[in-house]
Amino acid sequence: MKRLVVTVGVFGLAIGIVGASQPPTTPATPTPKSPASHILVLVEQLGAAEYADREAAMVALEKIGTPALDALRVAHHSHDPEIRERAAILFGKLKRLADSDTRLAPKRISLDYKDIPLGTAINDLKARTGLNLTLDPNRVANPLRKVTCRSADLPVWEALEAFCVAAGVRESVSMELDVPKQNGPRRGYIPPPQAPNADAVPIVLIDGAPERLSGSRSTAVRVLALPAAFPGHKVTLGTGEVTLALDVAPAPGIGWQEITGMKITKVIDSNGRAGGAGIDKTVLPTQDPTGMVVFARPGVAMRFDMHGNSILPEHLPNPRIVTIPLKLATSSVRALKRLEGSLFGEIQVPNQTLLTVENPKDNTNVVYDGPGELKFTVTEFKEASGPGALGVMQLQMKYPSDFGLNVRRRGFNLGWPEAPRMGNLGNRVEAFDATGKPFPMSGNVSTSFGDVGLVTVQTYTMTFPHGRGLPAKLVVIGAKQVTVEVPFVLENVPLP
Numbered sequence: 285m286k287r288l289v290v291t292v293g294v295f296g297l298a299i300g301i302v303g304a305s306q307p308p309t310t311p312a313t314p315t316p317k318s319p320a321s322h323i324l325v326l327v328e329q330l331g332a333a334e335y336a337d338r339e340a341a342m343v344a345l346e347k348i349g350t351p352a353l354d355a356l357r358v359a360h361h362s363h364d365p366e367i368r369e370r371a372a373i374l375f376g377k378l379k380r381l382a383d384s385d386t387r388l389a390p391k392r393i394s395l396d397y398k399d400i401p402l403g404t405a406i407n408d409l410k411a412r413t414g415l416n417l418t419l420d421p422n423r424v425a426n427p428l429r430k431v432t433c434r435s436a437d438l439p440v441w442e443a444l445e446a447f448c449v450a451a452g453v454r455e456s457v458s459m460e461l462d463v464p465k466q467n468g469p470r471r472g473y474i475p476p477p478q479a480p481n482a483d484a485v486p487i488v489l490i491d492g493a494p495e496r497l498s499g500s501r502s503t504a505v506r507v508l509a510l511p512a513a514f515p516g517h518k519v520t521l522g523t524g525e526v527t528l529a530l531d532v533a534p535a536p537g538i539g540w541q542e543i544t545g546m547k548i549t550k551v552i553d554s555n556g557r558a559g560g561a562g563i564d565k566t567v568l569p570t571q572d573p574t575g576m577v578v579f580a581r582p583g584v585a586m587r588f589d590m591h592g593n594s595i596l597p598e599h600l601p602n603p604r605i606v607t608i609p610l611k612l613a614t615s616s617v618r619a620l621k622r623l624e625g626s627l628f629g630e631i632q633v634p635n636q637t638l639l640t641v642e643n644p645k646d647n648t649n650v651v652y653d654g655p656g657e658l659k660f661t662v663t664e665f666k667e668a669s670g671p672g673a674l675g676v677m678q679l680q681m682k683y684p685s686d687f688g689l690n691v692r693r694r695g696f697n698l699g700w701p702e703a704p705r706m707g708n709l710g711n712r713v714e715a716f717d718a719t720g721k722p723f724p725m726s727g728n729v730s731t732s733f734g735d736v737g738l739v740t741v742q743t744y745t746m747t748f749p750h751g752r753g754l755p756a757k758l759v760v761i762g763a764k765q766v767t768v769e770v771p772f773v774l775e776n777v778p779l780p
C-alpha cells in the first residue's frame with residue numbers, strides 16, 4: 285500500500301515538474317498554404333456552385349497576377365466548362381499585362397548638355413533615344429543657340445520633355461501629314477500614298493515655351509491630351525458630347541504596329557460628376573463636287589477628275605492622333621478633372637516559336653496552323669537509302685507577306701516611306717534530334733508570292749546524310765503579333 289502511494293506520488297511530482305517547465309499550451313495554428321496550392325484552390329473555385337464564389341476567385345486570381353499563369357494555362361483543359369471559360373478569360377488578361385510590362389518598359393537616359401548648339405544636342409538626343417526628332421527650320425530662329433540641360437536618369441519621354449523646357453522648344457502636332465510629292469505624269473488610277481507607322485511620324489520641335497500637357501509618360505508609349513485649341517477636338521453644344529483627340533506616340537524599336545482598341549473606365553468632369561464613353565458618330569462623305577469619291581481605306585478618299593485621272597490627296601491622317609468620344613455629365617464644363625482608360629495595341633515580337641512539328645517523318649502532308657494565318661506542311665520525307673546517299677525533306681510554309689499586312693492596315697500601295705523595321709522578322713525552320721540538339725541539314729529555300737503578292741510561300745528542300753539518324757522535331761521561328769495594354773490617367777484636361 286505504501287509502495288503504491290509512493291509510486292503515485294512520484295508520478296504526480298514528475299508531472300508537476302514537466303508542467304512547470306513549459307508555458308501554457310495554446311490552440312494549434314493552421315499551417316499556411318503555399319502560394320502554389322492557394323492558386324490551385326482558387327482555380328478550382330472558378331467552377332464553384334455559387335456565382336459569388338466564382339466571381340471572388342476571379343478577383344483573387346487577377347490580384348495574384350502573373351504567378352497564376354501556369355495554373356490557368358493547365359485549367360484550359362479542365363473537364364469543367366465553367367473553369368475552362370473563366371481560366372481562358374483570366375489567362376488572356378494576365379498574359380497581356382505580363383507582355384505589356386515586358387515589351388513596354390521605357391528606355392531610360394540622363395541628360396548632360398552644357399553650352400551645346402541646339403541642333404547638335406537634338407542630333408545627339410535623337411541618336412540616344414531613337415526618337416524621330418526634327419527641328420522645323422521655318423519656326424526655329426537660331427538652331428545654333430547654346431543649350432544647357434542636365435537631368436537624372438529618366439524615362440525617354442520624360443527626358444524629352446525636360447530637354448524641351450531647358451532648350452525653349454515645344455512640340456508641334458498636326459492632325460494631318462503632308463503627302464510626299466510625286467513626279468511625272470499621272471494618268472488613270474494611282475493608289476493613295478501609304479500612311480506611315482505611328483513610330484515613324486516625326487516629332488517636330490519649334491521655338492516656344494513647352495506646355496505641360498496632361499498625359500502618361502511612364503511607358504514606351506506616351507499618351508497626351510492635346511490642347512483645347514487642337515483642331516481634332518469636336519464638341520456638340522448643349523449635349524455633353526465631346527470627341528477628345530489624344531496623341532499616342534510609341535517609341536521606335538518596340539515593334540509597334542497599330543492601335544486595336546481603347547477602353548474608358550472613368551470620366552470625372554470639373555464639377556466632380558461622372559460621365560462615360562460616348563458613341564463615335566463620324567460620317568464619311570459620299571459625294572464631292574469636283575468628282576466621284578472612292579474610299580480606299582478608312583480616313584482616305586480617292587477622287588477622280590472628269591477624264592478619269594485620280595486626284596491624289598494632299599494630306600493623310602496622322603496615325604498618332606486617336607479620337608475618343610465622351611459623354612459628359614455636365615454639358616457646360618470646360619475641363620475634365622480625371623480621365624482614365626487603357627488603349628490596346630499590336631506589336632511585333634521577333635524570334636518567337638510559332639509552331640512545332642514532332643516526328644516529321646510520320647506527319648507528312650499534314651497542314652499545321654500557326655499564329656497569324658501561318659500554314660506549315662512537310663510535303664515529302666525520304667530517308668537516305670544507304671552509305672553515301674542523302675535523305676531529303678521538303679517543307680512548305682505560307683503566311684501573309686509584309687506587303688499583304690500593309691494592304692490590310694493602310695491600303696494597296698507603297699507610296700509613303702516605310703517605318704524602320706525591326707531585324708530578324710522573317711520566318712525560318714530549325715530541326716532537332718531526339719535529344720533536343722540541333723540536327724545538321726543543308727539545302728536551300730525558294731520564296732514566291734501568291735494572291736497578288738499578299739501571301740509569302742516558302743519552299744524548303746533539305747538534305748541530310750546517311751548514318752546521322754532522322755530529325756525528330758521541326759520548329760518554325762518568326763515574328764509574332766502580341767497585344768499589349770497601355771493604361772493612362774489624364775488629370776485636369778481642358779476641353780474645347
